[in-house]
Structure formats: structure tokens, C-alpha cells
Amino acid sequence: MTAPIRVLVCDDQALVRTGFATIIGAQPDMEVVGECADGRAAVDLAGRLQPDVVVMDVRMPVLDGIEATRLLAGAGVPQPVKVLVVTTFNLDEYVYEALRAGASGFLLKDAPPAQLLHGIRTVASGAALLAPEVTRRLVGRYAGRIRPPQPTDSALTPRELEVLRLLADGLSNGEIAAALVLSPETVKTYVSRILTKLDLRDRVQAVVYAYRRGLVS
Structure with a gap:
């Protein structure tokens, strides 16, 4: 147990x-x-x-x-x-x-x-x-006050940007998987890559980053 x-x-x-x-x-x-x-x-x-x-x-x-x-x-x-x-x-x-x-x-x-x-x-x-x-x-x-300006979002692939936007909208990995017709494991991998590429600690910082960069509103 x-x-x-x-x-x-x-x-x-x-x-x-x-x-x-x-x-x-x-x-x-x-x-x-x-x-x-x-x-x-x-x-x-x-x-x-x-x-x-x-x-x-x-x-x-x-x-x-x-x-x-x-x-x-x-x-x-x-x-x-x-x-x-x-x-x-x-x-x-x-x-x-x-x-x-x-x-x-x-x-x-x-x-x-x-x-x-x-x-x-x-x-x-x-x-x-x-x-x-x-x-x-x-x-x-x-x-706008959480992190200093980042040079670019170009490090992310189009699919990673899609995942980031949905993450910032408050969707869970399962909900993102359903929206993009992916497996939850694949979404988890995408989220991990996003955090690594953008040097972010966790999903909270990823949400903040997305708002800061104007990826969601």
C-alpha cells in the first residue's frame, strides 16, 4: 500500500x-x-x-x-x-x-x-x-515581474508552444493529451522539455512565463 x-x-x-x-x-x-x-x-x-x-x-x-x-x-x-x-x-x-x-x-x-x-x-x-x-x-x-526578459521563444518547437499555451490555460497533462490527440506520456515529455529549454523550475513558472510572453491572455 x-x-x-x-x-x-x-x-x-x-x-x-x-x-x-x-x-x-x-x-x-x-x-x-x-x-x-x-x-x-x-x-x-x-x-x-x-x-x-x-x-x-x-x-x-x-x-x-x-x-x-x-x-x-x-x-x-x-x-x-x-x-x-x-x-x-x-x-x-x-x-x-x-x-x-x-x-x-x-x-x-x-x-x-x-x-x-x-x-x-x-x-x-x-x-x-x-x-x-x-x-x-x-x-x-x-x-511581468516574475522573471527577467528572455531573448526568444524560438527554442520551442511549434508543438511545444501548443503544449505550453494549453498548460497556461490550466489544463492537466491528460486534458492536454486529449486536446492534441497525444498520449499522456508524450505530453509529460513535452512539458519536461519545455521546462528544460526555458530554464524553468516547474509548471507554475511555465504558466507565468507564458503570460509574460503574451502566449496567452
């Missing part, structure tokens, strides 16, 4: 934190290994409990979710932890900073339980996740 996904929930609102923990803990493939109310506690607990995913709020006392994410998942961290950030529309700037800090995914706090669970599973698998609402409203708005 596959080991359950170990999840640490960090949110300074007790009702939200308890709600998330209850939903997550009810899943047979997930285990809530800890709860906390601020970013400093999240960093400390993550070091001891070694969660697979931290569900992280943004605005919290002591240490906010952005700095906590940078300490857990940022560049240069010896053993980075995957972080799924939860936010609201009025925190656009904070989520932009969390993206730079190394977060693997973003969801809105009012997302339905199924979307939260899907997000945790997606991030735990090593993929990245952006809620469509966040992609269009936030990433499109701040994409």
Missing part, C-alpha cells in the same frame, strides 16, 4: 484550520501530521514532522506565510518542502511574493473541499497547481 500523504496545516484562523484538517484527515490517502497558527511554528514543525505538503495561509502573526514558504521551499533549501498556499483575491501581492518564494500551488480559501484535496494530491505528486481564478487574475497581472 502507498503511504498516505503527510499534511501540515498552517492557518491563524482556528475555524479554517480545523475545517481543513477535518476534510484532509477524512481521506484514506492523507494524514494530518500537525496544525499550527503561524509561519514560524510551520517551519519548526515541518523540520520535526517532515510533511509531504504544507497547506499555508499567507497573512499570519510571528512569521507570515511568504517568509515561511521561502524557508521551507525556497532556492537553496537543502530539503525543500512542497507548499500549497491558500489565499483570497484581495491578497494578490502576497501571492505574487509567495510564487517567488517557491510555493508549488495556489488555491482560494473559498475553494470547494474537492479542489483542496485535488490540490494537495497534485502538489504531493511533484506537479504544480494554479487555481484558474488565480492564474487569470493574479499571474497574468504580475507575470
Whole structure:
């Protein structure tokens, strides 16, 4: 049997934190290994409990979710932890900073339980996740500040550009495969090539890159 996904929930609102923990803990493939109310506690607990995913709020006392994410998942961290950030529309700037800090995914706090669970599973698998609402409203708005200008997109083949555009529209590998009549394995290979050619860390950065370059709008 596959080991359950170990999840640490960090949110300074007790009702939200308890709600998330209850939903997550009810899943047979997930285990809530800890709860906390601020970013400093999240960093400390993550070091001891070694969660697979931290569900992280943004605005919290002591240490906010952005700095906590940078300490857990940022560049240069010896053993980075995957972080799924939860936010609201009025925190656009904070989520932009969390993206730079190394977060693997973003969801809105009012997302339905199924979307939260899907997000945790997606991030735990090593993929990245952006809620469509966040992609269009936030990433499109701040994409120009994520990376310095790139010289050209000519390194990508026409097919790779197609895959990148669909990825930026929020499609999964399976959905891209169906749209382009390819196998999921072939799409996975295309995505890997795109990340390598453009020197991008993950799918989140690929989405940002696509918006920055005007490949989607």
C-alpha cells in the first residue's frame, strides 16, 4: 500500500484550520501530521514532522506565510518542502511574493473541499497547481515581474508552444493529451522539455512565463 500523504496545516484562523484538517484527515490517502497558527511554528514543525505538503495561509502573526514558504521551499533549501498556499483575491501581492518564494500551488480559501484535496494530491505528486481564478487574475497581472526578459521563444518547437499555451490555460497533462490527440506520456515529455529549454523550475513558472510572453491572455 502507498503511504498516505503527510499534511501540515498552517492557518491563524482556528475555524479554517480545523475545517481543513477535518476534510484532509477524512481521506484514506492523507494524514494530518500537525496544525499550527503561524509561519514560524510551520517551519519548526515541518523540520520535526517532515510533511509531504504544507497547506499555508499567507497573512499570519510571528512569521507570515511568504517568509515561511521561502524557508521551507525556497532556492537553496537543502530539503525543500512542497507548499500549497491558500489565499483570497484581495491578497494578490502576497501571492505574487509567495510564487517567488517557491510555493508549488495556489488555491482560494473559498475553494470547494474537492479542489483542496485535488490540490494537495497534485502538489504531493511533484506537479504544480494554479487555481484558474488565480492564474487569470493574479499571474497574468504580475507575470511581468516574475522573471527577467528572455531573448526568444524560438527554442520551442511549434508543438511545444501548443503544449505550453494549453498548460497556461490550466489544463492537466491528460486534458492536454486529449486536446492534441497525444498520449499522456508524450505530453509529460513535452512539458519536461519545455521546462528544460526555458530554464524553468516547474509548471507554475511555465504558466507565468507564458503570460509574460503574451502566449496567452
